[in-house]
Amino acid sequence: MQKDEIIKLFQEKFKGANPEVYTSPGRVNLIGEHTDYNGSFVFPGAIDKGMIAAIRLNGTDKVNAFAIDLNESAEFGLNEQDLPAQGWAKYIFGVCREIIKRGGKVKGFDTVFSGDVPLGAGMSSSAALESTYAYALNDMLRLGIDKFELAKIGQATEHNYVGVKCGIMDQFASIFGKKGHLIRLDCKTLDYEYFPFDPKGYRLVLLDTVVKHELASSAYNKRRESCERAAEAIRKNHPEVEFLRDASIDMLNEVKNDISAEDYKRAEYVIEETQRVLEVSDALQKGDYETVGRKMFETHHGMSKLYEVSCEELDFLNDIAKENGVTGSRVMGGGFGGCTINLVKDELHDSFIADAKKRFAAKYGHEPKVYDVVISDGARIL
Structure with missing residues (x-):
């Protein structure tokens, strides 16, 4: 409007x-x-x-x-x-x-x-x-x-x-x-x-699964608790570690036998994701969108396999993105439904969207919603 x-x-x-x-x-x-x-x-x-x-x-x-x-x-x-x-x-x-x-x-x-x-x-x-x-x-x-x-x-x-x-x-x-x-x-x-x-020559597009699985809030709290337990275990050896953000994989490995396998996986994801953000920062400074895209795929893998907050529909869209030569794709947000965010070359955009809509509808009975987005200004008077 x-x-x-x-x-x-x-x-x-x-x-x-x-x-x-x-x-x-x-x-x-x-x-x-x-x-x-x-x-x-x-x-x-x-x-x-x-x-x-x-x-x-x-x-x-x-x-x-x-x-x-x-x-x-x-x-x-x-x-x-x-x-x-x-x-x-x-x-x-x-x-x-x-x-x-x-x-x-x-x-x-x-x-x-x-x-x-x-x-x-x-x-x-x-x-x-x-x-x-x-x-x-x-x-x-x-x-x-x-x-x-x-x-x-x-x-x-x-x-x-x-x-x-x-x-x-x-x-x-x-x-x-x-x-x-x-x-x-x-x-x-x-x-x-x-x-x-x-990103000249690329577009940012969201594909919305239009599904929301019920476990979101309880699963969110459980993952928070996993991260806190892992950080606490690491802190015994490294008092300077306030949050997992302050820890390295080596520090996590020192306490591998003191925490559950599940807590280990959750912490591994967070420590790796912190590193990915820093690598994306460097890539953006250089205008290197191929690296940005690669890191997005890595994040999706981590959220799906280590943090386990993806879902079948999101993983399916991520696979379709890969098969269509999309530069980067991952689940965006808390998980358990919602959107994938995709960095797509201009010339692949239309064929990717068409393929995603067709295959998703064939499998789940409805098309994903598609939102092309452009990075814009914040709050203001018009």
Whole structure:
């Protein structure tokens, strides 16, 4: 939906002067998966799909919000007991509350919003929504909150009002995104660095299996615990190892007999993934996308065989990518369904997509959804 359409809908719903229009993107993560809670690196980029909202202060202490895509309205106050019933409205309410908790003065507003980030495809539509409102309120009310704090406001909204204990990556990418660049974020120190990502002759495309297997949250917690146990065992010999990110394979091998085979495999994946992120950093500096692609395939193998968070459908798409000469492909996100992210040469793109759709549909009864994405700017006023 374009800016003009959003303004028109806003004016139909709330009579009067023009609103301000803000947008924030969804994100992809090129490499660095299940590394955030191990104190390691992630490598996200903002994409050309996101949320767009028209907002105008209304001189009251009430928020009137309309979700265009759901054709649903919500009205709520700004006090803790005013939590709205609608799931989507909790994100906007949570952002208001988190700003207020930090001493920001939030006033009532009217708003309509729409998005083209596919829900449930692992591109963080919720972070795009939080970032849009955090950025907009900060700008309109001249609150002077810095960008890092805006990302933390989105993260705290998930924790406190939605019940999802997410890391900082999604909101960070949505706020800090920069066209033609990926961001390497150090999850231990929160230092970050932009790396050029302008793969001339290649395209970035997501294939969505449209499946979500049930074990995701319990399996996630189990893997976290495996990593913590492995790090603890290593720490006995190497007190400087706070997270697995600080450990080497040699250190892990020293404790191989003290931990379970499963914990060993999980830790092996994380230590190798940290190394891959650093190798991809070097490759991006040189514009070497063949190495980037090779590392993506290695990550998929690690997530499938060592971390065991892939699934049959994702592995099938990864195999099809290999057979079609795709430069790089891997499961993106937590796993157990969702998308593969693929780095594909322009001339192979159409034949790869056609083959993937045909073979996937023959095997699973439905085609994967296809999303071509371009690395774009973060939260901003339109």
